[in-house]
Amino acid sequence: MATLTIDGREVTVEPGTTVIEAVRRLGADVPHYCWHPGLSVAGNCRICLVEVEGMPTVQISCNLGVRDGMVVHTQSEKARQARQDVMELLLINHPLDCPICDQAGECKLQEYSFDFGTDGSRFDFPKVHKPKHVRFSEKVVFDAERCILCTRCVRFLDEVAGKDELDIINRGDRNEIAVARGDELTSDYQMNIVDVCPVGALTSTDFRFKSRVWFLKQTRSVCAGCSRGCNVTVGSRWNRVLRLVPAENQAVNKWWMCDDGRFTYRDVGADDRLGAPMVRKNGRLVEVSWDEALAAAAEGLGNAGKDLTAVVSARLTNEELHLAQTILDHVGAGERGYRARDFAKDDMLRTGDGNPNAAGAELMGLTPFTTDLPGAKHVFLCGDGVEQNEDLSSAAFVLVADCRESQTILEFATVVLPSVTAFEKRGSFTNVDGRIQRVEPSVRAPGSALEDWKLLGRLLAKLTGDAAPTSADSVLKSMGATRPAFEGLSLGRLGPLGKSTATATAAANGEAQ
Amino acid sequence: MPVSKRLMEHAPAIDAPPQSLADYKATGGYKGLEKALKMEPDAITQMVLEAGVRGRGGAGFPAGRKWSFVPKNTGKPIYLACNADESEPGCFKDRQLMERVPHLLIEGCVMACRAIGAQAAFIYVRGEYPQSIAALEAALIEARDKGLVGENVMGSGWACEVWVHQGAGAYICGEETGLLSSLEGGRGYPRIKPPFPAVEGLWSSPTIINNVETLANVPVIVRDGVEAFRSVGDDDTAGTRLVGISGHVENPGDVEINPATTTIRELIEVHAGGVWKGRKLKAVIPGGSSVPVLPADAIDVPFTYGAVKEAGSLAGAGGVIVMDETTCMVDALMNLMQFYHHESCGQCTPCREGTGWLEKLVTRIWSGEGSERDIELLDRVADTIGGAQQGKTICFLADSAVMPTKSFLKHFRDDFVKAVADGGSPVFKARRDRHAKTSTAAKTGTAAKTGAK
Numbered sequence: 015m016a017t018l019t020i021d022g023r024e025v026t027v028e029p030g031t032t033v034i035e036a037v038r039r040l041g042a043d044v045p046h047y048c049w050h051p052g053l054s055v056a057g058n059c060r061i062c063l064v065e066v067e068g069m070p071t072v073q074i075s076c077n078l079g080v081r082d083g084m085v086v087h088t089q090s091e092k093a094r095q096a097r098q099d100v101m102e103l104l105l106i107n108h109p110l111d112c113p114i115c116d117q118a119g120e121c122k123l124q125e126y127s128f129d130f131g132t133d134g135s136r137f138d139f140p141k142v143h144k145p146k147h148v149r150f151s152e153k154v155v156f157d158a159e160r161c162i163l164c165t166r167c168v169r170f171l172d173e174v175a176g177k178d179e180l181d182i183i184n185r186g187d188r189n190e191i192a193v194a195r196g197d198e199l200t201s202d203y204q205m206n207i208v209d210v211c212p213v214g215a216l217t218s219t220d221f222r223f224k225s226r227v228w229f230l231k232q233t234r235s236v237c238a239g240c241s242r243g244c245n246v247t248v249g250s251r252w253n254r255v256l257r258l259v260p261a262e263n264q265a266v267n268k269w270w271m272c273d274d275g276r277f278t279y280r281d282v283g284a285d286d287r288l289g290a291p292m293v294r295k296n297g298r299l300v301e302v303s304w305d306e307a308l309a310a311a312a313e314g315l316g317n318a319g320k321d322l323t324a325v326v327s328a329r330l331t332n333e334e335l336h337l338a339q340t341i342l343d344h345v346g347a348g349e350r351g352y353r354a355r356d357f358a359k360d361d362m363l364r365t366g367d368g369n370p371n372a373a374g375a376e377l378m379g380l381t382p383f384t385t386d387l388p389g390a391k392h393v394f395l396c397g398d399g400v401e402q403n404e405d406l407s408s409a410a411f412v413l414v415a416d417c418r419e420s421q422t423i424l425e426f427a428t429v430v431l432p433s434v435t436a437f438e439k440r441g442s443f444t445n446v447d448g449r450i451q452r453v454e455p456s457v458r459a460p461g462s463a464l465e466d467w468k469l470l471g472r473l474l475a476k477l478t479g480d481a482a483p484t485s486a487d488s489v490l491k492s493m494g495a496t497r498p499a500f501e502g503l504s505l506g507r508l509g510p511l512g513k514s515t516a517t518a519t520a521a522a523n524g525e526a527q
Numbered sequence: 528m529p530v531s532k533r534l535m536e537h538a539p540a541i542d543a544p545p546q547s548l549a550d551y552k553a554t555g556g557y558k559g560l561e562k563a564l565k566m567e568p569d570a571i572t573q574m575v576l577e578a579g580v581r582g583r584g585g586a587g588f589p590a591g592r593k594w595s596f597v598p599k600n601t602g603k604p605i606y607l608a609c610n611a612d613e614s615e616p617g618c619f620k621d622r623q624l625m626e627r628v629p630h631l632l633i634e635g636c637v638m639a640c641r642a643i644g645a646q647a648a649f650i651y652v653r654g655e656y657p658q659s660i661a662a663l664e665a666a667l668i669e670a671r672d673k674g675l676v677g678e679n680v681m682g683s684g685w686a687c688e689v690w691v692h693q694g695a696g697a698y699i700c701g702e703e704t705g706l707l708s709s710l711e712g713g714r715g716y717p718r719i720k721p722p723f724p725a726v727e728g729l730w731s732s733p734t735i736i737n738n739v740e741t742l743a744n745v746p747v748i749v750r751d752g753v754e755a756f757r758s759v760g761d762d763d764t765a766g767t768r769l770v771g772i773s774g775h776v777e778n779p780g781d782v783e784i785n786p787a788t789t790t791i792r793e794l795i796e797v798h799a800g801g802v803w804k805g806r807k808l809k810a811v812i813p814g815g816s817s818v819p820v821l822p823a824d825a826i827d828v829p830f831t832y833g834a835v836k837e838a839g840s841l842a843g844a845g846g847v848i849v850m851d852e853t854t855c856m857v858d859a860l861m862n863l864m865q866f867y868h869h870e871s872c873g874q875c876t877p878c879r880e881g882t883g884w885l886e887k888l889v890t891r892i893w894s895g896e897g898s899e900r901d902i903e904l905l906d907r908v909a910d911t912i913g914g915a916q917q918g919k920t921i922c923f924l925a926d927s928a929v930m931p932t933k934s935f936l937k938h939f940r941d942d943f944v945k946a947v948a949d950g951g952s953p954v955f956k957a958r959r960d961r962h963a964k965t966s967t968a969a970k971t972g973t974a975a976k977t978g979a980k
C-alpha cells in the first residue's frame with residue numbers, strides 16, 4: 015500500500031493507483047475531460063494537472079502513479095494557474111453556442127469555466143471553423159466545432175464496444191472526429207458516446223432539442239429491456255419520459271447501456287395505452303369502475319379454480335410476481351408459467367433474455383410456459399396480453415391485466431385491468447446474476463390504470479377478504495418470510511445499487527437452493 | 528582549427544555514390560560488429576555508457592544509460608528503432624550519414640540490437656529522403672548478401688534483421704513515441720509516459736529509439752575503444768558532432784567537428800564561409816529550429832551541450848540556422864510559427880490551440896495590424912502553452928514552439944515594436960508594394976488594351 019498526502023489529507027491506496035483516483039478516493043476530484051474511469055488513459059486534455067513536491071514540472075494526475083510518501087497539491091497556485099491556462103486554450107476556438115447547445119447544463123466546459131476560468135478571453139481572432147451537424151448514424155449527430163478532441167468517443171467504441179469505428183482525421187487545430195470504418199456507426203452501444211462526450215459535440219437525434227436538461231426530472235431506475243437490468247437515469251418532463259441514460263453500477267452495467275434499452279421508454283407514450291378497466295357485456299368491452307372489474311375478475315378466477323391457465327409476465331416486479339403467485343395458489347390454478355422473450359445477445363451487456371425479471375419469476379417458482387393456450391377454458395394473462403395473438407375463442411373466461419391494447423384483448427378478453435409500464439411503478443427486479451434492484455416511477459400512468467402490485471393486491475383482497483397491501487415496499491417486506499431470496503429486504507435497504515442475496519445469487523447461477 | 532573527421536572520415540564526396548560495402552570494409556568497416564559479437568551484450572552497453580555518447584537527436588540523453596533501461600526476460604521481443612526522420616528545420620546531418628556512409632548506420636543498428644537483446648531494427652526515414660532510403664536499401668542488400676545482416680550474422684548463429692520504413696511527411700513522427708505510433712501503422716501521435724518506450728514501446732514491447740548519428744557512433748566506439756572515442760570532445764559532449772549550417776552563409780553544408788574546440792562562430796565563419804554577401808550577423812539558432820535564438824554577440828562558445836546551454840540556447844540536433852542583419856525577426860518567427868502550428872499533432876489542448884494562436888498573433892504583427900498589446904500577448908500566450916519543459920503537454924513540440932517565441936522577443940523585441948509602429952514587417956510591406964505595382968500594371972494594361980479597341 016502507498017500512503018500519500020493530497021492537499022494536506024492522507025490517503026492510503028493500492029500501488030498502481032493513479033493520483034486522480036487517489037484524489038477521488040478522498041471524495042474530492044480533479045477537473046478532467048479525457049479521463050474516464052471506464053476507459054484507457056489518454057492524457058490529452060491536460061486539465062487534470064497537479065503539483066507534486068519534488069517534481070519540477072506539473073503532472074497530469076490521470077497518468078501519474080502514486081508513490082509512498084508523495085505530496086500532491088491540487089489547489090496550489092502553480093496547479094491552478096496551469097489548469098486555468100488550459101481552460102483558456104480550450105475555449106479559444108470553441109463556438110460558445112451554449113444557448114442552443116443540448117449539453118448546456120451538464121457540460122464540463124461550462125462547469126470548469128465557472129469554477130476556475132477567467133472572465134473574457136484574450137483571444138480576439140476569428141475562430142477555426144469545422145463541420146457542424148455531421149451525421150454519424152441515425153442515432154448520433156456530431157458538431158466538430160464543439161468537440162474538444164478528448165477521444166473518449168473513439169476509445170469507448172474501440173475499447174468497450176469492440177468497434178473501432180471512429181478516429182481522428184487531419185492534424186492540429188484542424189483535427190476532427192470522423193467515422194473511419196464504413197459510412198456510419200453500427201455499434202449497438204454507440205449512444206454511450208453521447209454520454210461520455212464531456213461537451214455538446216455528440217448529441218442523440220432522439221433527445222436533442224426536446225428539453226433543456228435542467229428541466230428534466232431525473233429518476234434512478236432499472237432498464238426493463240433485458241435481464242441485465244442496467245441501471246439508468248430516466249429523464250422526464252411534462253409527465254413524458256424523454257430519455258434514458260446509464261447510471262453507474264459497477265456490479266451490473268458499469269457506466270454503460272445498450273441502444274435498444276434507451277428506446278424502451280417508447281412504450282410509455284404509446285397510443286394504445288389502456289386507461290380504464292373494462293368488462294365484456296353483450297359481446298362488447300365497456301368501461302366499468304375498478305370495483306366492478308375486480309369483482310368480475312375475482313369471480314371468474316374463483317370459478318376457474320384448477321382449470322385456470324395463467325401466463326404471468328416475467329416483466330413484472332418481484333412483488334407483483336409474488337402477489338400473482340399468491341392469487342394463483344389461492345385459486346389453485348393448474349397451469350402456470352411465464353413466457354420466454356428473446357432479445358439480442360452479445361458479450362457486452364445484452365443477455366438474450368428479454369424478460370427483465372426472469373430470475374425473479376424463477377425464484378417465485380414460475381417456469382417458462384410450455385402449454386398451448388388455444389383450447390384453454392379459463393385464462394389469466396397477467397401482464398402478458400399484448401405480444402402473442404393466440405386464438406382464445408374456446409375460452410369461457412379471459413382475464414387480462416396489461417398496459418396496452420391488443421388483438422387478444424379486443425377479441426377475447428372478458429375482464430381487462432389496465433396496468434402500467436416499468437416507468438410508472440415502484441418495486442424490484444432480480445437480474446440475470448441474481449441481483450435485486452429497485453425500480454422507481456418517473457411518470458404517472460394514463461387514466462385510472464393501476465400499478466400491477468396495486469391491482470393484484472386488490473384482486474387478492476377481493477378473493478381472500480384480507481386487506482390489500484398499501485405499497486410495493488410492504489409486499490417486499492412481508493414476502494421475505496416465505497421467500498428466502500428476499501429475506502430482510504425492503505426497497506429502502508436495496509439502495510440505489512441493489513443487493514445480492516445468497517439464495518438469489520445461487521439460483522441465478524443455477525445452483526440448487 | 529582542424530576538422531575532426533571520424534564518422535565521415537572515409538565518406539565519399541557529397542555527389543559521389545554511397546560508400547560500397549567493399550570500401551567500407553577496407554577502412555575498418557564491420558570490425559566493430561565482429562568485435563561486438565565476441566562480447567557479452569551488456570559489455571557493449573557498458574562501453575557505450577563509458578564512452579559517454581549522448582543522443583544526437585536533440586535531447587542529448589546518454590545512449591548507454593537509455594540502453595540499460597531495457598528490462599530483461601519479459602518474454603517479449605525487444606526492438607530498436609532508428610530515428611531517421613530528421614524533421615527538425617535546420618537539420619540535414621543524418622542525411623549525410625545515410626547517403627554517404629550507409630553501412631556505418633547499418634553496422635551501428637546491428638550492434639545496438641546485439642547490446643539490447645533485439646533482433647529487429649527499424650530505420651524510420653522521412654518520406655522526403657528518397658535518396659537516403661535508396662542508399663540504405665542498396666547497402667542492406669549487400670549486407671544481407673554477405674551475411675552481415677540476417678539469419679546468421681557473421682556466422683555467429685545470431686539473427687538480426689534491419690528494415691527501412693518510409694515516413695509520410697510529418698514533423699511529429701520524428702518525436703520518438705510519435706514515430707512508434709506511426710511505425711505501428713497508426714496516426715503519428717506521441718504517447719504519454721509512463722510507460723517509457725524502453726519498457727513498453729513498439730507493439731507494447733521494450734524498444735530503444737536512437738538517432739542516426741547516435742547509432743553511427745557505436746561501431747567507432749567498439750572498434751577504437753572508449754579512450755580513443757573520448758579523445759575528441761569533452762566530458763560533457765564526448766566524440767565528434769555532425770553539424771549542419773544553413774541560412775545566410777556563403778557555403779551552407781554539414782561538417783564534422785570536435786565540439787569542445789569549435790565555437791559557433793567558427794562553424795559559421797570558417798566552415799560555412801561566413802555570413803553571405805559581406806553582411807553582418809544578426810542571429811543564430813544553434814540546434815535546429817526548436818531551440819532559443821542567440822544574438823550575434825553570444826556565439827563565441829564551443830558547440831558542446833553545456834556551453835551552448837550556458838549561452839542561453841541548446842546544441843540540440845546540430846542545425847545551425849544563420850540570419851544576417853537584413854533579417855526581420857518578425858518574419859522569421861512567423862515562418863517558424865506557421866511550421867509548429869501546421870505540425871502540431873493536435874492531441875493536447877495547449878499545443879493544438881496554442882500554436883495556432885501564436886501564429887495568428889505573429890502574423891498580425893507581421894502584417895501591420897498588430898499592437899503593443901499583441902507583442903505582450905505573444906509572450907504571455909507562449910507561457911500559457913508551456914516552455915522549458917513545463918509538463919503541460921505530451922511531447923516537446925509545444926515547448927519547441929515556445930522556446931523560439933520567448934527568445935525572439937527577449938533578444939529582438941525591437942523588430943516587433945518596429946513592425947507595429949511602421950505598419951508591418953519590411954517583408955510584408957515589400958510584398959504588399961510589389962503586389963500593388965503588379966495589380967496597377969495589370970489594370971493599366973487592361974486600360975491600354977481597351978483603349979486600343
Ligand SMILES: Cc1cc2nc3c(=O)[nH]c(=O)nc-3n(C[C@H](O)[C@H](O)[C@H](O)COP(=O)(O)O)c2cc1C
Pocket residue numbers: 581582583584585586587588590610611612613614615698699700701702703704736737738739741742922923924927
Ligand atoms: C517534435 C519533435 C520532433 C523530433 N524529431 C526528431 C527527428 O527528426 N530525429 C531525431 O533523431 N529526433 C527527433 N526528436 C527527438 C526524439 O524524440 C528522441 O529524443 C530521439 O530520437 C532519441 O534519440 P537519441 O537519444 O539518440 O537522440 C524529436 C523530438 C520532438 C519533440
Ligand code: SF4
Pocket residue numbers: 160161162163164165166167168191207210211212213215216
Ligand atoms: S466528440 Fe466528444 S467525446 Fe468525442 S472527442 Fe469530441 S469532445 Fe471528446
Ligand code: SF4
Pocket residue numbers: 237238239240241242243244267271272273274275276363364365
Ligand atoms: S443491456 Fe438490457 S438492461 Fe441493459 S440497457 Fe440494454 S436492454 Fe436494457
Ligand code: SF4
Pocket residue numbers: 699716717870871872873874875876878879920921922923924925
Ligand atoms: S505537444 Fe503538440 S505535438 Fe506533442 S503530443 Fe501534444 S499536441 Fe501533439
